[in-house]
Amino acid sequence: MSITSGAADLLSVANNPKYSESGGGHGAKGVDFSRIWAVFRMIELEKANEPDFLLLFESVQDVAELDSATAPTRVKVYQVKKKDSGTWTWSVLTGTVEPKARPVISTKATKTKASPPKLPKVSDFKKVPESVLGKLHLSLNAFTALPVEGIFLSNQGCDFPLKTGGSTATTMPCSLADLAAEHVQLLTDAFASLSPGGPLPDLTRVRLQKAAIHPDNLNAPAIEAALDLLNERSPEHAGQAKAFVESLVMKISPLTRRTDTCLSFDELIKERGFSRGSFIAALAALETVPDRHALFNDWMGQLQAEGLDFMTISSVRIAATRAQQDRLTGGSDASREIDDFSDAWIAANPPTSKLRPFVEAALAELKVQFSAHRDNDLIARFVMRAITKCVDPN
Structure with a gap:
């Protein structure tokens, strides 16, 4: 894949308004949650010594993470959603009715067998396109050149059965392919309905992930991560961890409000992107502040x-x-x-x-x-x- 094809692929998807998320969908706290998580994610990437990264805001879903600001070779697409309490339900995430365990039917020979599964109808999938995971799946399908995976990320989890036993409530992150067989089949049919005649949906490239960020104390995990990074890189400025996080949130905020079509990949980065270079510049700026x-x-x-x-x-x-x-x-x-x-x-x-x-x-x-x-x-x-x-x- 050439540099041009990867950048052009991303630009094409980003310029299509049906693949972007605007405003976070959960009010001011929801938007703040997305921005704070983005700062936390950048610190996480920097601590992992990633050679480069670029986050694009509200271009493809809530956040798109690229491995390079100049020559992207892969992309992660995030739906980042805050929830004040409770767990996410199957219907909200998928737009379908969660499958129930099949009842057991007794036979004359006293043997038991499960009743045959109920086949879904087209009408069962009418809400899928507007569901959280449905929109995420459509965004992934829009890419034709860049390898892509999608992540639904929230401060609250969900409680869906896994094929190995147990539940997503205690086993996250996990992919949709890790769910129980009847759930995997339903999602396969639901996502296939979004692109009739297309290839079979790949559930391994969509993951569920939980972030330990409390809605009433959004900044705490990012500040803790920044403190660790500054203690490692610039100990004399560790006391500025909170100010560092707040300054990054302020830098990101305007990027989440721009929706104009971009004519080039460079313009897309300028209007909606925050790169590792920008992050390092913000980190270096601390050195100019008196200790x-x-x-x-x-x-x-x-x-x-x-x-x-x-x-x-x-x-x-x-x-x-x-x-x-x-x-x-x-x-x-x-x-x-x-x-x-x-x-x-x-x-x-x-x-x-x-x-x-x-x-x-x-x-x-x-x-x-x-x-x-x-x-x-x-x-x-x-x-x-x-x-x-x-x-x-x-």
């Missing part, structure tokens, strides 16, 4: 030189570690109130060359507003905010 940990150490060193005792300094360092861990998981209302108060106080009282009087004056007012908090915690959070304002005044 907050080093600045914190500088402040602690100066405060100690100005007479703040060693035990207080040590306690503030411990409190700062706890505060940073809290911040990485989103923080609490109380911590955000302390940050907001500190920001306002710093704006009205800029730092002086002597840090101890500056910090002690702030502490005196913080203790009035947040009397339930220990001095060391208040000092740690205040100093961290003061450093942040020095690094990014906006």
